[in-house]
């Protein structure tokens with residue numbers, strides 16, 4: 001590759017990665033009149049009506065409709081993909097995908113590397129963490145405490161719920177929190193709860209009130225509506241946390257205020273929301289661009305630009321420049337390297353790529369924590385047939401969950417878990433309805449008999465997702481190895497991953513609890529775990545299959561001291577004062593909340609700190 | 623039973639027996655031409671022509687749909703030449719996917735370079751009978767309206783049919 005070209009243009013802030021994290025920071029900085037450059041490794045995703053429709057088309061053309069189907073990677077900026085994961089033979093790392101998986105278990109979650117990032121294909125569940133999730137060491141003697149508490153995060157959660165557009169009902173979202181008044185205050189979500197599905201309501205009828213024992217205590221099963229970042233009816237009682245004004249206007253399809261202002265039941269989340277009623281990072285990026293234009297400081301977004309190195313001043317420790325490689329999708333002209341200067345740098349390339357970039361640059365790691373404590377929510381499924389039709393495969397992916405086990409004294413010994421109810425039957429456990437049809441036809445079924453069996457069985461399919469908490473484990477980590485390079489010559493991520501007994505003990509209990517719920521509901525159990533499943537494991541001689549949940553967390557955790565963490569609670573690198581690491585990687589623990597709402601709240605905190613830092617350097621004229 | 627005289631009518635008639643949906647319902651999906659064209663490219667006109675002709679005989683000899691289904695089970699589904707093709711028709715109608723033909727079938731009748739497993743078209747996927755059979759929504763295909771998912775589908779589905 002040729003020598004780097006140094007850009008003449010300098011910026012207040014350079015942001016690496018145009019996902020939700022980077023885009024939220026960009027928006028907050030643009031609103032304050034900062035000059036911002038966003039560098040994005042992947043494609044410049046079209047989100048105008050016609051372009052978005054072509055992305056939906058790409059999804060429909062995929063035989064295996066997996067999360068990444070609508071947004072394939074470019075050759076030069078590969079991404080993790082669920083179709084790349086396999087069980088690992090001990091001692092033989094699996095290098096067949098983009099990441100080299102060392103195991104012992106495969107890390108089963110994927111990401112997306114295009115403008116908009118992984119929220120192009122997320123499910124949109126937007127849960128706040130519980131107060132005890134922030135103080136696991138103090139409360140339960142496991143994991144670590146956060147440097148901040150739920151109370152510190154509360155105002156930022158409110159900002160994040162506004163940015164993402166969360167629908168939910170504070171009164172109905174029952175959670176194991178003692179002081180609910182203190183937890184919520186007089187808060188109301190921007191939009192009313194997403195209507196619960198017929199699947200949820202039939203199950204609720206049958207199991208609500210069931211008492212289940214765990215760790216010597218009783219927990220009551222209740223099927224409650226889940227808060228989520230997709231558009232529902234606006235809540236007139238919602239109070240804007242910034243202006244204090246009542247009400248909320250949902251944003252849907254880019255460029256068309258009349259489409260997507262409600263989730264329309266396209267039943268396509270996570271893969272792609274055809275109406276854009278579900279939040280994606282593109283929404284925040286578009287806001288950033290609009291804010292920049294308003295302030296006469298355009299936010300510049302450059303795609304197909306892979307950041308390859310962060311350069312620091314050895315004396316001051318400050319980051320001075322960032323190096324990035326641009327590429328074309330054809331072989332000529334060849335990739336070109338650039339360097340750009342700025343006052344502040346933000347890396348928001350998602351947990352694995354952010355850690356990789358720090359390791360590649362040899363910076364920010366005096367704590368030796370970079371890349372460590374990689375976590376997911378290992379997700380086990382149990383599935384069966386309801387005694388009556390529940391008509392799955394309609395509406396959003398999830399509308400309800402059983403939340404009783406999100407906290408409790410059992411967390412001294414085993415992990416918390418949450419049970420979303422799948423609205424799409426056995427899609428995740430056995431690729432229904434396609435595989436159901438395939439199996440029946442393969443077995444010789446056809447005609448009226450085939451039609452009847454699909455009607456009878458698929459209409460009764462139900463699945464519970466058991467999403468388990470993981471604790472930080474320094475051995476679960478991302479490393480780099482110059483022997484394994486991507487097409488631009490940059491190291492591919494090396495992943496070392498296992499699931500601790502703390503989590504396995506709850507999986508073991510879950511089998512018992514699932515059987516009790518199924519019995520109460522009259523569900524005929526079809527759950528089977530077999531060695532050919534990805535990811536298959538055994539615990540105390542029993543089989544378990546779990547999947548990655550898409551939740552990639554914990555590779556650059558924040559903390560109270562520079563000894564055991566990578567950043568402070570404002571996501572500022574301990575080692576480099578003008579470097580901010582924004583994303584799920586910052587979270588030291590995270591309980592059973594899907595991570596992106598907390599990630600977004602932290603992005604608001606980081607943006608606040610950056611704006612303050614920049615104000616100090618160049619005081620605003622009064 | 624009656625058998626149409628034109629190719630497209632005949633294809634709908636045999637598809638109706640194979641899928642359990644009426645010819646009118648099948649026509650309503652708008653997928654027939656695309657599925658037939660795919661099969662013609664991959665399987666070839668001689669085998670498909672024979673299939674249509676032989677099915678005509680089954681129609682002629684069967685007095686009702688029970689008899690016709692029984693005849694199809696023996697002479698089409700279980701037939702080494704027609705079976706894999708017929709199963710592919712069912713898969714295409716239900717899921718929108720053409721599946722690569724079995725290697726044993728290809729050994730006997732030859733493989734086309736166009737064969738493979740692929741979605742015939744986004745439209746054929748979205749019109750898949752699998753969704754109509756149990757009242758589901760094709761992924762990203764048909765917006766049902768906000769909140770429609772919290773009650774049973776508008777079009778009643780006979781889900782109580784005894785499990786075959």
Ligand SMILES: Cc1cc2nc3c(=O)[nH]c(=O)nc-3n(C[C@H](O)[C@H](O)[C@H](O)COP(=O)(O)OP(=O)(O)OC[C@H]3O[C@@H](n4cnc5c(N)ncnc54)[C@H](O)[C@@H]3O)c2cc1C
Pocket residue numbers: 016017018019020021022039040041042067109110111112113114115116117118119120121122123124125126127270281305306307308348349350351353354357549550551552582583584593594595596597599
């Ligand atoms: C199937 C699925 C379902 C999910 N469901 C939920 C859910 O319901 N709730 C929830 O809270 N979370 C969910 N998640 C997780 C959620 O999507 C992520 O946590 C979130 O998108 C992360 O946002 P981010 O901006 O930090 O990273 P990303 O969105 O991944 O953005 C990072 C960006 O950085 C770019 N980048 C990477 N490397 C470089 C580089 N070297 N140079 C320049 N740019 C780079 C990437 O291309 C990408 O655009 C789900 C994930 C998946 C896969």
Ligand code: SF4
Pocket residue numbers: 230262263264265266267268269272273274275276277278395396397
């Ligand atoms: S159900 Fe459809 S409209 Fe609603 S969020 Fe999901 S994909 Fe979007």
